[in-house]
Amino acid sequence: MRVFSGIRPTGELHIGNYLGAIKQWIELQEKNECIFCIVDLHAITTPYQPERLQENIMNLAIAYLAAGLNPERCILFVQSQVKEHTELAWLLGTMTPIGELQRMTQFKEKKKKHPEYVNAGLLNYPLLMASDILLYQTDLVPVGKDQKQHVELTREIARRFNKRFGKTFKEPEVLLPKIGEKIMSLQNPKKKMSKTDDPQGCIELFEKPEEIKNKIMAAVTDPGREIKYDPKKKPGISNLLTIYSLFSGKSIKELEGDFKGRGYEEFKKSLIKVLINYLEPFRQKRKRLLKRETFIKEILNQGAKKARLIAQSTLENVRKKMGLI
Ligand code: AMP
Ligand code: TRP
Numbered sequence: 001m002r003v004f005s006g007i008r009p010t011g012e013l014h015i016g017n018y019l020g021a022i023k024q025w026i027e028l029q030e031k032n033e034c035i036f037c038i039v040d041l042h043a044i045t046t047p048y049q050p051e052r053l054q055e056n057i058m059n060l061a062i063a064y065l066a067a068g069l070n071p072e073r074c075i076l077f078v079q080s081q082v083k084e085h086t087e088l089a090w091l092l093g094t095m096t097p098i099g100e101l102q103r104m105t106q107f108k109e110k111k112k113k114h115p116e117y118v119n120a121g122l123l124n125y126p127l128l129m130a131s132d133i134l135l136y137q138t139d140l141v142p143v144g145k146d147q148k149q150h151v152e153l154t155r156e157i158a159r160r161f162n163k164r165f166g167k168t169f170k171e172p173e174v175l176l177p178k179i180g181e182k183i184m185s186l187q188n189p190k191k192k193m194s195k196t197d198d199p200q201g202c203i204e205l206f207e208k209p210e211e212i213k214n215k216i217m218a219a220v221t222d223p224g225r226e227i228k229y230d231p232k233k234k235p236g237i238s239n240l241l242t243i244y245s246l247f248s249g250k251s252i253k254e255l256e257g258d259f260k261g262r263g264y265e266e267f268k269k270s271l272i273k274v275l276i277n278y279l280e281p282f283r284q285k286r287k288r289l290l291k292r293e294t295f296i297k298e299i300l301n302q303g304a305k306k307a308r309l310i311a312q313s314t315l316e317n318v319r320k321k322m323g324l325i
Contacts, residue, residue, distance in 0.1 A: 010195070
């Protein structure tokens, strides 16, 4: 199966990105043909600092590698290095009703958050994402729940294109993690964990042990003292149980049993240990990679070369079908 996914280089990765997306990518790379992208053209649709963009791209590449993506098993590349993405996005835009873009939840949310920066790129964001996915004849798109709607729109766009111009694109399927599709903020368990919305509620992938400890100890819990999974009545503890389960490999049922009658503090202390142990090798690997900039750039250049070959072939076919060649 062909797998494609991407993350915006907008700052540090957090454990929501890891559990919602990257953890699945690592498993998928063993048996599939995987392509993972650093989507810099998506990152510039919200306010950003141009002088920091290259650094953020490098940091994300390092995070991909430190978390376990293997450049021998998958293609890693930067979106803006493969020009076919923007060209296909334009072509898809000529056959997508504006209404379909305007009703996207992410567009509505971003519009509310940055009323001073509602640019056309933000509206067209899903067209570029559809183009990312369709250029590679993708079968599976592993993402967190917030991106499901965009993948569904991509399917609709592919279907419409195929109907009008003849079979050209594969219709991709979204792949959500069974649990962890939406990791919530530690400070406000009714909102998703997000690095930009509230840093205190968010644990970064390379967070220092001391900070992990502080943030988990300060995490909002719920009335009562029972460790029980009940997202409606106990959103705080349920979120922590989800995190614990995914990082320890133990099921939520098992954890409820282990912590029966033991209270929140003991549970939090144990979770801190699990997190620190799991994330420590990532921190070590990142430290080593920080010194290997040339090596990383080479991986990205090689990745872009391989991606370009596939993208060019799809785009040539699209141009033919649309009467452009
Ligand atoms: P972004 O940082 O928005 O580019 O997101 C990158 C990937 O992480 C996407 O697949 C998102 O769906 C996923 N993701 C982001 N935040 C969360 C979260 N709180 N829980 C689960 N997945 C998430
Ligand atoms: N929009 C995605 C996000 O915000 C990132 C993304 C861009 C993506 N292109 C993609 C994800 C293609 C999967 C496939 O997280």
